Amino acid sequence: MDVFIAFVLAIVSGMLIDNVVLSRFYGICPFLGVSKKLNSAVGMGLAVVFVIVLSAVICWPIYTYILVPAGVPFLDTITYILVIACLVQLVGLFIKKYSPSLYKSLGVYLPLITTNCAVLGVVQSNSDQQLDFLMSLANAIGTSVGFMLIIIVFSAIRLRFESNNSPKAFKGLPVALMTAALMAIAFMGLKGMI
Amino acid sequence: MTRKKDGKLANFLKGIVVENPLFVSVLGTCPALATTTSIEGAIGMGILFSIVLICSNILISLLRKLISEEITTPAYIVVIATFVTIVKMMTNAFLPELYNTLGVFISLIVVNCIVLGRAEAYASKHGVLDSLLDACGMGIGYTLALLSIAFVREILGAGMISFGNIFTFIPRFDIPILKYVENDVVIYDYSINMFIQPTGAFIVFGTILAIIAAISNYKNNKAKVKEKLAKAKLKEAQ
Structure with missing residues (x-):
């Protein structure tokens, strides 16, 4: 039961309290780039959840059972980035074969996930902090769901202010960053939750 | 300053102002927001980033005729990841404070779009000297951009600019601006704490x-x- 509670708490804290975009600054590029439309934000979010959870599940045994016993834990970054790149390709092929409609909606965003720092960031911080398998999984789920949540909420807000009359210099990215700042203040309010 | 005086000079200078990777192309935003709480952190990040960019640009430019077109991206990623690992281990050995401050963001240089972008767009098509100049310009441009963000954030957020916390080889000293502390007694403090938090970034x-x-x-x-x-x-x- 204790393990279960710790698992749930780790998910919640990764998702809301230590939010991946607003307090740890992973994945700002897709956050700003792919949030112009709600549909694409949902697609990107789902794809990121899929890739982060899978890569955390695959990279943990690779680190613990191959890299550490072989005495080359410093090769972790290279291994992870290769695993992630292969995984993104594989996931793309898999989705293309079994669900062409999902592939169509995700298609453009899949290759972008390789360079999303959230993926490498989660896997790397899992091994840097020496988390066990369950906690790694919880971290991956919490972070990725947090990313999806934020990118969807942000794109919904963005739809509103894109049509508004903002000062000419602030049009586009600056006003998006200001919105993110306000969201970060809101999420700072959740800090005392756990 | 950016007028075409000389091909090589213009090539070097374009990364600093006209094509600044952070402010004009808006690439590499994650470390720009995460590592700019202090000027020293920003300088450290900028230097590590520049080292990786320069080394990978040179190597990729040297190998550009050997790497076949189908596998360019994986090959570049491996080259970049190798240099990042080297830089990471060096930092851990010689500047452990910097390593602890930047944390996972040293590894994340691998997925920094600027490095891969310069490799694909520039180093794979140009000679070694041009790639080196391009990388130097981009590295300096990125470092200056980080520095400008960190400058504002540290002054407004911490109230003073402190040196010697991360680069331990220089003596510790503070330049008080909005906050003045004498013998552990706060004389005045007008700093806005929000600016060293994520919101401020x-x-x-x-x-x-x-x-x-x-x-x-x-x-x-x-x-x-x-x-x-x-x-x-x-x-x-x-």
Whole structure:
């Protein structure tokens, strides 16, 4: 039961309290780039959840059972980035074969996930902090769901202010960053939750 | 400054102002927001980033005829990841404070779009010297951009600029600006703590982008007015 509670708490804290975009600054590029439309934000979010959870599940045994016993834990970054790149390709092929409609909606965003720092960031911080398998999984789920949540909420807000009359210099990215700042203040309010 | 005086010089300078990777292309935003709480952290990040960029640009430029077109991206990623690992281990050995401050963001240089972008767009098509100059320019441009964000954030957020916390080889000293502490007693403190928190990063970065947009708007308007005047003069002459 204790393990279960710790698992749930780790998910919640990764998702809301230590939010991946607003307090740890992973994945700002897709956050700003792919949030112009709600549909694409949902697609990107789902794809990121899929890739982060899978890569955390695959990279943990690779680190613990191959890299550490072989005495080359410093090769972790290279291994992870290769695993992630292969995984993104594989996931793309898999989705293309079994669900062409999902592939169509995700298609453009899949290759972008390789360079999303959230993926490498989660896997790397899992091994840097020496988390066990369950906690790694919880971290991956919490972070990725947090990313999806934020990118969807942000794109919904963005739809509103894109049509508004903002000062000419602030049009586009600056006003998006200001919105993110306000969201970060809101999420700072959740800090005392756990 | 950015006029075409000389091919090589222009190539070097373009990364600093005209094609600044952070403020103009808006790439590599994650470390720009995360590692700019202090000036020292920003300088450290900028230097590590520049080292990786310069080394990978040189190596990729040397190997550009050996790497076949189908596997460019994986090959580049492996090259970049190798240099990142080297830089990471060196930092851990010689500057452990910097390693602890930057944390996972040293590893994340691998997925920094600027490094891969320069490899794909520049180093794979140009000679070694040109790639080196390009990387130096981009590295300095990125470092200066990080520095400008960190400067504003540290002054407003911490109230003073402190040195020697991360680069332990220089003596510790503080330059008080908005906050003055003497013998552990706070004399005055007008700092806004929010600016060293994530919120401040977004605000400062957004404001700088807005200022740049305002300047370029102003320049465009000026050019347009000049054009109109020239046209009006032409008509008068006719």
